[in-house]
Amino acid sequence: MNRIACLVAAVGCWGACNSPNTVDEGPDASIETSWPDGALPPDASAPILFPVPDWAEGDPASFGFDEATLSEAANYAETIGSSCMAVIQDGRLIFERYWNGATPTSVHKTWSIAKSFTSTLVGIAIDRGELVSTSQRVSDYVSDWQGTDKEDITIRHLLSMTSGLEFEMVADNLFAAFVDDQTQTAIDLSREEAPGTTWHYSNRAVQVLHRVLQAATGVDPEQYAIEHLWRPIGMNLQGEPDQRTHWDRDDSGDATMYMSVFSSCRDLARLGYLYLHKGRWQDSQVISTDFVNAATSPSQALNPVYGYLWWVNGAEPAEGSTQQMFDGTMMNFAPSDLFSAQGLGQTFIDVVPSTNTVYVHIRPAPHDPFVKFITNPEGTMDELFRDGMRIEHKQLMRILLDASRQ
Numbered sequence: 001m002n003r004i005a006c007l008v009a010a011v012g013c014w015g016a017c018n019s020p021n022t023v024d025e026g027p028d029a030s031i032e033t034s035w036p037d038g039a040l041p042p043d044a045s046a047p048i049l050f051p052v053p054d055w056a057e058g059d060p061a062s063f064g065f066d067e068a069t070l071s072e073a074a075n076y077a078e079t080i081g082s083s084c085m086a087v088i089q090d091g092r093l094i095f096e097r098y099w100n101g102a103t104p105t106s107v108h109k110t111w112s113i114a115k116s117f118t119s120t121l122v123g124i125a126i127d128r129g130e131l132v133s134t135s136q137r138v139s140d141y142v143s144d145w146q147g148t149d150k151e152d153i154t155i156r157h158l159l160s161m162t163s164g165l166e167f168e169m170v171a172d173n174l175f176a177a178f179v180d181d182q183t184q185t186a187i188d189l190s191r192e193e194a195p196g197t198t199w200h201y202s203n204r205a206v207q208v209l210h211r212v213l214q215a216a217t218g219v220d221p222e223q224y225a226i227e228h229l230w231r232p233i234g235m236n237l238q239g240e241p242d243q244r245t246h247w248d249r250d251d252s253g254d255a256t257m258y259m260s261v262f263s264s265c266r267d268l269a270r271l272g273y274l275y276l277h278k279g280r281w282q283d284s285q286v287i288s289t290d291f292v293n294a295a296t297s298p299s300q301a302l303n304p305v306y307g308y309l310w311w312v313n314g315a316e317p318a319e320g321s322t323q324q325m326f327d328g329t330m331m332n333f334a335p336s337d338l339f340s341a342q343g344l345g346q347t348f349i350d351v352v353p354s355t356n357t358v359y360v361h362i363r364p365a366p367h368d369p370f371v372k373f374i375t376n377p378e379g380t381m382d383e384l385f386r387d388g389m390r391i392e393h394k395q396l397m398r399i400l401l402d403a404s405r406q
Helices: 002-017 067-079 113-127 155-160 169-178 182-187 203-217 221-230 265-276 289-295 369-375 377-388 391-404
Strands: 084-089 092-098 261-263 339-343 347-352 357-362
Touching (some): 084 265, 113 155, 113 265, 113 289, 113 339, 155 203, 182 203, 265 339, 265 357
C-alpha cells in the first residue's frame, strides 16, 4: 500500500508540474501534406518482390549500400544491447545481424509497435465494413460512454492521441501495465479536455480500441489479426505459443492494444513492407491505400509528426512521446517521407518510400519499469524521457542512412 501511495503522489506532482501544450484545433483538425506517393522500385516496370515464403537475400553493395558503414551500424547496435537489426531494399534482405542468442525466428517483445498493428486492424475493419469510418463515435461500441461527456470521442481521436481522456505521465507509462483489466480501466478514464484540443501519447486511450474492435468484429482482436493481417502477409504463426507471433495479454485475458506484439525482425519488416506498398501484398489489397496514406500522414495539427498510431517525419513542431519537443522534425537528417512504428527500448520499423527501404531494429527495454520507479523514480523518469526522444534510434538511423548514401 505504501508503494501505491508513493506512486499516486508522484503522479499528482507530475500532473501539476508538467502542463501539456494545448491548441484548440477542433476534433478533426489536419494539415496539408505533399509527400511523395513512393513505394515503387527504381524500375517501375519491374515486378515487386514479396517475401514468399521468406525474404530473398541480396548483396548490399549491389543495392548501393556501403558494407563497412552497415557494419558500423551493427557495431553500434551491439553496444546498446540490441537483439536484431535488418535492412530490406527493393524487397530483398540485404543486411541483418543478431545478438544475445536471437535468431531470425526469435520473437521479441516490441512494446508500442503494437500500436501500429492496432491501427492496421482498425483500417482493415473499416475496409470490411465492420467499422463505418474513423469519424464514428466510440460510444457506438462502448455503452459505458453513452449519455456521458465522452460520447463525442471518435475512433479518429483514439488513433491520433487527441481523445482528451485523463492523462498522467507516470500512471500511463508505468502503472497502466499492472492493472488486471486494462480495457475497462481505460474505458473508465474521465474526460479532462474536449476531444481534439490536446495531444497526449496515451497508452490507456489506445486500449479502448480493444472494446471497439471486439464489438465491431465479434472476435478477439488477436484472432482478427491472425485471420486478416498476420496470415495474409506470411507472419510466423507456427510452433509453440511463445515461439510464434502473438499479442501480450493482461490478467483479464485482453490483448494489450497499446503494447507488445511478440515478433521477429523479419516479421516486423513485413508490416513495414505492407505499408511501403500502400497496403498491397502480392495480388491482394490487405488494407486500403486510403487508410495507409491517412495513417502515415499527420493526423492533426497539435503534433504533426503523429498519424494514426504511426510516427511521421517531415513536419514540425514535433513533440515526442514524453512531451518533449524535437529540434525541428522528428529526424532532421532523414528523408521527409520516412514514417515509423516505434517501441520502448528504441525498437522501430522505419519505412522510407522514396528509397524503397525498410529498416527494423529490436532492443530489449528495461525490465519491470514500475519496480524500478519505486526504487529510483528520478532515474526511471530520465530513462523514459531519453527513450521518448529516440536518442539511440536516431543515432542508429544516421549510420544506416549514411550507408545508403555512399
